[in-house]
Amino acid sequence: MGSDAATAAGAVFINIDPFVVVALLGLGFLGGMLSGFIGSGGAFVLTPGMMNLGVPGSVAVASNMCHKFPKAIVGSWKRRKLGHVDLKLGLIMAVSAIAGVRVGVEVQNAILEAWGTAGSNLYISVAFVVVLLVVGWTMLRDVRSSMRVGSDDCTAGLAKRVANLNIPPMVRFGAARVRTSLWITVPLGFATGMLAATIAVGGFVGVPGMIYVIGAPAFVASGTELVIAVFSGLEGTIEWGMRGFVDLRLTLLILAGSLIGVQIGALGTTYVKQYMIKLVSALVMILAAVSRAMMVPVYLSGVGLLAVDETTSGLLTLLSSVVLYGTLISAGVLIIVAMLKGKRAAEEARGAAVLPEASTSPELVH
Amino acid sequence: MSTNTLDGVHELRGSMVVPREGTQVRRRKAKAASRRKVARRTIIGFIVFAVASAAMYAVFFGSLDVLMPKLTAGTFAGTGSVIALALVFSLVYGTFANYLLELLGIRALK
Numbered sequence: 497m498g499s500d501a502a503t504a505a506g507a508v509f510i511n512i513d514p515f516v517v518v519a520l521l522g523l524g525f526l527g528g529m530l531s532g533f534i535g536s537g538g539a540f541v542l543t544p545g546m547m548n549l550g551v552p553g554s555v556a557v558a559s560n561m562c563h564k565f566p567k568a569i570v571g572s573w574k575r576r577k578l579g580h581v582d583l584k585l586g587l588i589m590a591v592s593a594i595a596g597v598r599v600g601v602e603v604q605n606a607i608l609e610a611w612g613t614a615g616s617n618l619y620i621s622v623a624f625v626v627v628l629l630v631v632g633w634t635m636l637r638d639v640r641s642s643m644r645v646g647s648d649d650c651t652a653g654l655a656k657r658v659a660n661l662n663i664p665p666m667v668r669f670g671a672a673r674v675r676t677s678l679w680i681t682v683p684l685g686f687a688t689g690m691l692a693a694t695i696a697v698g699g700f701v702g703v704p705g706m707i708y709v710i711g712a713p714a715f716v717a718s719g720t721e722l723v724i725a726v727f728s729g730l731e732g733t734i735e736w737g738m739r740g741f742v743d744l745r746l747t748l749l750i751l752a753g754s755l756i757g758v759q760i761g762a763l764g765t766t767y768v769k770q771y772m773i774k775l776v777s778a779l780v781m782i783l784a785a786v787s788r789a790m791m792v793p794v795y796l797s798g799v800g801l802l803a804v805d806e807t808t809s810g811l812l813t814l815l816s817s818v819v820l821y822g823t824l825i826s827a828g829v830l831i832i833v834a835m836l837k838g839k840r841a842a843e844e845a846r847g848a849a850v851l852p853e854a855s856t857s858p859e860l861v862h
Numbered sequence: 863m864s865t866n867t868l869d870g871v872h873e874l875r876g877s878m879v880v881p882r883e884g885t886q887v888r889r890r891k892a893k894a895a896s897r898r899k900v901a902r903r904t905i906i907g908f909i910v911f912a913v914a915s916a917a918m919y920a921v922f923f924g925s926l927d928v929l930m931p932k933l934t935a936g937t938f939a940g941t942g943s944v945i946a947l948a949l950v951f952s953l954v955y956g957t958f959a960n961y962l963l964e965l966l967g968i969r970a971l972k
Contacts, residue, residue: 509934562944567950730945737941740934745943746924748951755952755959763968 508613509743510550517749519549526755526824531754532761534777535832539564539696541780541824542750544624544788548817551746553620554604557814558736559746560696565729567751567758572722580715582671585706586723588678589685593698593728596689601735604693614798621795623694624788631700632781635774636668642771672712672720684709685724693735694729699725764831767838780827904964909921911958917953 507827509514523545531538539560546556607614663677684705692698699721706717736742765773790812797804804812922929933940933947 509930562948566949567956569949570952570956602955645954717968733945733948736942736943738936738938740936740940742941742944744947745923745926745930747944748919749947751948751951755956756962759959759963760968765965837874 508552509555509745512749513744515763516549519544520746520749521753523549523821524680524750524823525757526753526828527750528754528757528779529761529828529831530780532758533764533773534761538754538758540624540628540700541784541852542754542821543696544784544820545621547617547669547748548813548820551743553617554608554613554736555741555743555746557620557696557707558732558739558741559750561692561732561736562733562742562744563747563750563754564696565726565733567754568722568729569723572719572726575578575719578719579671580719581723582669582712582716582720583684583723585672585681585710586720588681589688589702589720590668590724590727592682592685593689593692594685596691596692596698597728597731597735598689599686600690600693601732605688607740611799614795616796618792618799619672621788621791622847625785625792627691627697627700627789628693628781630786631704632778632785634704635778635781636685636768637772639774639778643772645677655692669710669712670711670770671751671817672716673705674711676710680709688721688724689728689731692725693732696732698728707781711717719856760835761831764835767835767842768831772834776827776830780823781818783823786799787816787823790816790819797815904961908958908961908965911954911961913921915955915958918951922951 503756508596512520523542527545528540529538542563543556543560546559547553548681551559559679572586576583579793604616604619607619611618634828636769659675661680663679666675667678667681668675684702687699688702688705691701702721703714703717706712706720707714707785710717726788731741793802793804794809794812797809933944
């Protein structure tokens with residue numbers, strides 16, 4: 497289905513054999529399922545998963561951004577109907593996110609030119625390790641406090657303090673039910689775009705930022721992030737595409753798996769408790785960070801900063817793949833089992849509710 | 863004893879308004895017919911979009927040698943085509959995925 501080929505811009509595309517096809521379909525399905533389950537940000541396993549298959553980091557990020565924006569269009573449309581989208585907030589943040597994507601792609605290109613593919617892989621992997629550990633750890637703490645308090649609403653006091661900041665121009669966001677300074681939303685959008693161009697997951701900054709800094713409800717934050725993802729994804733596809741880095745074969749194979757997985761994951765959220773969603777997400781994030789961290793010495797050796805022999809390099813690559821794919825498969829099984837259990841419990845509850853009704857109805861009639 | 867309800871087919875027994883036997887059967891039949899109609903539509907939709915998706919993927923992956931150099935040339939036409947193809951594939955294949963899950967009976971719980 498094609499061989500390793502260099503594009504006009506010099507990006508190297510991998511050979512796609514039947515094993516890679518199956519791996520990409522599976523990766524798309526599991527990544528999509530997680531994406532639907534968490535609400536956004538499935539690319540945090542898709543980009544590392546593609547890199548583990550030998551795809552250069554920049555091509556993985558570019559192809560992921562291209563796979564993300566059509567899904568975000570459909571997702572944001574559906575969520576808007578449910579009232580989960582603050583269009584004004586989304587569009588304001590999208591403008592600065594576009595600027596963030598441009599800067600992010602420029603930084604990536606500068607690294608590629610100076611350090612080559614190994615340098616770019618190293619930059620993306622380090623960014624992944626830092627972001628995934630911070631977000632995963634924060635989520636785990638959130639789960640612990642949710643379980644202790646017995647409520648899912650653990651909004652930080654930071655949002656209240658930010659709301660009190662009166663730096664004009666102040667903007668009111670109807671659906672998010674907040675009033676905040678434009679000087680808060682603009683940098684947040686910029687960081688979202690910059691992260692999207694770096695690791696293809698802007699939502700890791702955008703969603704927590706909207707919840708903890710702006711004070712938007714969680715469902716509005718994840719819905720609004722989809723609007724930002726449409727624009728940042730489109731801008732990223734244009735920027736990377738003009739440099740010849742988007743591998744449409746990868747995009748379409750990932751889409752084939754993820755469009756089914758994302759719907760199962762989204763339905764799965766209706767079967768389990770909120771803290772369970774956060775717990776699964778946090779554990780997957782931390783294990784994905786561990787998997788990426790294992791590859792750092794390999795990339796350091798690639799740029800000549802560390803001496804790693806071929807056997808160790810091969811072993812680390814294998815271990816990294818085992819950890820990532822093992823985590824993904826376990827999370828997928830966990831979600832499906834939770835769905836089946838939830839469905840059975842709901843059916844039993846429905847049966848129990850019908851029984852007394854059936855036994856009392858004749859008395860009511862006669 | 864009958865009572866004047868909207869459809870005029872209810873009767874009053876004690877303090878309860880209960881539909882007559884015939885009405886219940888008619889309603890059950892209408893519900894079953896509507897369910898059959900939805901199932902038929904789902905199956906037809908599934909087949910149409912499955913064929914369309916398979917054809918799209920076959921055409922794309924069958925002509926990679928011609929398409930890939932153009933799509934990765936770094937031109938406006940190439941990038942525009944990448945965006946258009948990603949959108950069309952998502953729309954057609956996404957609709958197929960919807961029908962597939964409907965056929966499998968996977969629905970939201972609440």
